[in-house]
Amino acid sequence: MVEVAKRMSTIAPYLFADIERKIDEAKAAGVDIISLGIGDPDLPTPASIIDELARTAYDAHNHQYPSSQGMPAFREAVARFYQRRFGAEINAKSEICTLIGSKEGIANIHYCFVDSGDLVLVPDPAYPVYATATRLAGGECYYLPLKAANGFLPDLEAIPAAVADKAKLLWLNYPNNPTGAVCDLAFLRKAVDFARAHDILLCFDSAYSEMTYDGYIAPSVMQIEGAKDVAIEFGSCSKPFNMTGWRIGFAVGNPVAVQTLAKYKSNVDSGAFQAVQYAAIAGLEQPEPIVAASRAKYAARRDILVGGLRDMGWQLEYPRATFYVWAPVPRGFSSASFAEFLLDKAGVIVTPGNGYGAEGEGYFRATLTVEERRMAEAMQRIKQALGKVEF
Ligand SMILES: *Cc1c(COP(=O)(O)O)cnc(C)c1O
Numbered sequence: 001m002v003e004v005a006k007r008m009s010t011i012a013p014y015l016f017a018d019i020e021r022k023i024d025e026a027k028a029a030g031v032d033i034i035s036l037g038i039g040d041p042d043l044p045t046p047a048s049i050i051d052e053l054a055r056t057a058y059d060a061h062n063h064q065y066p067s068s069q070g071m072p073a074f075r076e077a078v079a080r081f082y083q084r085r086f087g088a089e090i091n092a093k094s095e096i097c098t099l100i101g102s103k104e105g106i107a108n109i110h111y112c113f114v115d116s117g118d119l120v121l122v123p124d125p126a127y128p129v130y131a132t133a134t135r136l137a138g139g140e141c142y143y144l145p146l147k148a149a150n151g152f153l154p155d156l157e158a159i160p161a162a163v164a165d166k167a168k169l170l171w172l173n174y175p176n177n178p179t180g181a182v183c184d185l186a187f188l189r190k191a192v193d194f195a196r197a198h199d200i201l202l203c204f205d206s207a208y209s210e211m212t213y214d215g216y217i218a219p220s221v222m223q224i225e226g227a228k229d230v231a232i233e234f235g236s237c238s239k240p241f242n243m244t245g246w247r248i249g250f251a252v253g254n255p256v257a258v259q260t261l262a263k264y265k266s267n268v269d270s271g272a273f274q275a276v277q278y279a280a281i282a283g284l285e286q287p288e289p290i291v292a293a294s295r296a297k298y299a300a301r302r303d304i305l306v307g308g309l310r311d312m313g314w315q316l317e318y319p320r321a322t323f324y325v326w327a328p329v330p331r332g333f334s335s336a337s338f339a340e341f342l343l344d345k346a347g348v349i350v351t352p353g354n355g356y357g358a359e360g361e362g363y364f365r366a367t368l369t370v371e372e373r374r375m376a377e378a379m380q381r382i383k384q385a386l387g388k389v390e391f
Contacts (some may be wrong), residue, residue, distance in 0.1 A: 005089050012137040022343055029077045034378040036305075036366040037201065037349040039177065039324065041242040043297065046283070049241060053279040060101035062278070066271035069262040069286040070098020070250070074277040077284045078235070078250045083203040085287075088222035097262045100272050102207055102236040102249030105261060107133040108268070109232065109251075112260040113168050113201055121163075121170040123154055125178055125356030125363075127205065130171040142167065145359045152181035152326075156194045164198040171207035175218050178356045178365040179326040180319030182212075190340045192221065195230040201257055208322045210240035210291045213299040216320040222253060239323075241283040242289050248272050248280045251276045298323050301368040301375045308379030313389040321369035326353070335361050345385035348378045 026033055039144035056062055069075070077093040078100070082088045090096055099105040106129050114120060116138035121132045124143040130139050142163050154172075172191055174183040188204075195202035204221040212218050221231045232253040236243040251258055283290060305325055306318050316327055329338035335352035342348045342364075353363030370378070 007136055007138070008094065009012070011132050019141070019248050020144070022340070023349060026343065026347065031347050032346050033343075033349060034370060034374050034381070035349040036368075036370065036375075036378060038369060039367050040244050040369060041239065041294070042369045042371070043242045043294055045246070048286070048290075049243070049279045049282050053275050056275040056278040059275075062274040066274045066277070068266040068269060068271045069097070070271060071274055071277050074281055075100050077281040079250060080288070081284045082222060082252060086220040086223050088220060090222065090252050091255070095252055095258055097251045097265070098232070098259045098272055098277060099249040099251055100269060101238060101244075101247040102205070102234040102251075102268070104130055104247075104265075105249065105251045106130070106203070106205060106234050107136075108171070108264055109201075109203060109257070109261055110134055110137035110139065112264050115168075119163060119167040121154075121159065121167050121200070123171060123173065124354060125357060125360035126171065127173060127177050128356065130203075131357075132135040134169075139168070139322050142239060143357065143359075146176075146179060146181070147359075152176060152179040152203075153183055153187055164194070164200070167198065170195055170200050170205050171203050171205065173207070175208035175212065175321030176334045177208065177322055178351070178353070178360070178363075180322045180324045180326050181326075182216060182218060182321050185223060186217055186228075186298050188221050189224050192224045192230060196226070200230070202227075202232060204233040207232050207239055209235070210287060211295065211298065211323060212321040213295060213302065214318070214320055218321060226253050230254065231263075233316075237280045237283055240287060240294070241280070242290075242294065243280065243283070246276050246279070248276050271352040298368045300372055301370070304372060304375045304379060305366060305368065308376075308383070312383055312386060312391070315391075325366045325368070326363055326364070328363055328391060329353075330386065335364060338364055342382060342385070346378070346381035348382055 024363040075096040078096050079090045079092040082090045104159040110133040114137040118139045119142050120134040120139050123146050133139050146152040211216045221227050221233050234251050236249040304318055335354045339350050339352040353360030
């Protein structure tokens with residue numbers, strides 16, 4: 001008999017398995033499903049980026065093993081991006097590591113800094129990788145509740161000193177998945193001070209830094225003086241350049257953290273395909289026209305989705321970033337029963353909030369990754385199915 005390692009049992013069973021089965025059944029029965037469930041851009045990768053892949057893919061130099069830390073040219077492009085976008089000086093040699101998608105680095109950083117029994121401070125709700133990678137590395141999560149009343153920011157002062165002193169990593173992600181919340185520089189300054197006071201590596205997930213609306217501009221933790229003493233930031237080409245399938249991202253910041261991650265990676269992977277790195281450079285050097293087009297599309301869809309929910313009685317703000325809308329379920333529903341209701345009665349898929357942590361119970365997440373016409377249709381169907389909404 002094959003025996004699965006015990007650590008695999010520390011990962012929760014797939015929460016959406018049940019809803020996935022129902023989606024398959026509905027599709028098989030010919031139901032027209034509108035999915036607001038998946039956080040994956042529906043827009044294509046821009047031609048300028050694909051052209052660069054095509055050009056460099058023919059160069060035999062790029063057919064060999066890349067370096068695990070990434071090509072100097074890619075790292076230099078990331079450094080220039082940080083200089084232009086955030087006014088932050090990042091050393092391309094020692095403070096940047098190329099990633100095979102930021103998820104890769106987000107997971108692997110735990111193996112670099114978390115020993116058996118160590119604590120990791122993980123927001124709840126959150127992108128699930130922080131908690132699962134903590135457990136796979138043998139660590140334990142201490143959850144930081146994100147409450148609507150606090151703008152979905154964690155209350156760092158509420159963390160007991162004994163917990164903070166024992167913690168190795170603090171995870172923060174703004175603009176935030178799944179809540180769509182944003183933070184300001186003052187909050188990041190507090191987080192850097194907190195990390196310094198307790199010898200914690202602050203891990204900042206900035207996957208949505210460019211997906212912002214209404215003139216809002218997202219900050220980087222690298223804008224805070226002294227951030228590189230205590231922080232590493234994970235960036236991604238997936239969301240800004242519609243490149244989720246290409247697998248390319250980067251880590252920047254504290255040189256010990258970056259180089260430890262590169263050392264770990266040199267033992268478990270062999271870096272990102274160089275032609276993909278060249279393609280991503282094309283995006284990083286000229287991000288504005290690409291992200292401006294996506295922002296306009298997502299903002300228009302957001303207005304239909306949030307406007308529709310507000311019409312039905314939801315009291316919701318328009319999120320200023322990400323492509324997520326995080327909303328409470330109506331009275332009488334749980335997260336799971338509301339998602340099931342929308343699937344059965346409206347053919348609309350949303351993600352139950354409890355999939356992102358216990359604090360997500362009572363919420364659902366809807367994404368902006370369907371075109372306006374379909375979004376309007378989804379809202380019409382939900383209105384028809386729900387009737388009068390109470391909270
Ligand atoms: C999408 C996403 C990522 C990972 O993106 P990659 O494709 O691996 O670069 C990281 N963090 C959050 C919060 C995300 O939503």
